[in-house]
Amino acid sequence: MNNYNSTDQAGQTVRLVNFNLNQSTSNAKFFIVTTPHGANTNGEEYIRRQNFVSLDNAQVLTFTPGGKTCEPYRQYNTQGNGIYGANPQSTPWWTSWNNWCPGDSVPIRSFTATTLAAGNHVLKYEVPSAVFYNQDGRIVLSIYMQSNNQLLAVKDASTVDVSIYPNPTSDFVNIRSEKKVKNITVYSLEGRKLNEVRDSKVDLTSYPSGSYLLDITLEGGTQFKHKVIRK
Structure with missing residues (x-):
């Protein structure tokens, strides 16, 4: 994962992992190995940021x-x-910034998925505050799944990188992906x-400040939800 649009705006680092299960399974365990890189001033190695993982929009x-x-x-x-x-540093110095x-x-x-049905699933990995200062850096990511169902098979696995920017925004939100955006539905956080719109841009100019x-x-059918903030 890296700076998809070559800017220093936050809110752009989203990776979707699509996969299809031939059978339903219980207690599937997902493992995630990730490190941020970018060693220049203000690079991703030097700023601790929250990482979020969702499975089928949960x-x-x-x-x-x-x-x-x-x-x-x-x-x-x-x-x-x-x-x-050259010299040892204190624990507070290290813990104030280091990622690894x-x-x-x-x-x-x-994390463990108690039940996964047969068919298509989408795992979303995002670091919404990643900036990649001076357009430098990357987030190295590896994801794999284990299950005790010996007949289980994963097919049609693919990844899609998506940019959703700017976020927060004062007017428009753009969605950019190698796959064309078919439509976007805007909801309040209460579900209303x-x-x-059938476009890759959403106009939030007339909306009150808040989260949507x-x-x-x-x-191709990939569907996911994403929170945006109107300033």
């Missing part, structure tokens, strides 16, 4: 990487430069339908 995982001292891993650092510098420690293993995070939910359908 939020299943929220976390902020890092937040621990890297001093125990200094001995494994192979470079004279980088985040370690070179030399340490990357944490594996997980407010508008529907976009129900977005892409060409």
Whole structure:
């Protein structure tokens, strides 16, 4: 995942993982391994940001990487430069900014889906506050699933990168994807339908300040929800 539109606006980093199950399954466990990169000033390595994971439009995982001292891993650092510098640093210094420690293993995070029906599913991974300062950096992401159903098979797996920007906005929200946007339905957070457009742009100019939910359908049937903020 990286800065899809080559700007420094937040709210653009969304990846959709589409997959199809040949059978229903219970207690499917999903594992996520991720690290942010971008070592220049204000790069993604140096700013802790919340990560969100949703499965079929239900939020299943929220976390902020890092937040621990890297001093125990200094001995494994192979470079004279980088985040370690020449001298040891205090725990408060490390935990105020670091996302991960070179030399340490990357944490594996997980969640369990109690029941998954046969058919299509969409997993959404997003880092809504990622900025990629000076258009630099990336978020490395690996996702896999385990199930005790030995006959289970995953087919038609694919990923779609989507930009939803600017967010927050004072007027328009744009949706950009390699798949064409078929339609967007705007809802209040209480679930009231407010508008529907067959376009890749939504005009929120006449809406009061607050949060709204976009129900977005892409060409090929991929459907997902995304919260936007009207300033």
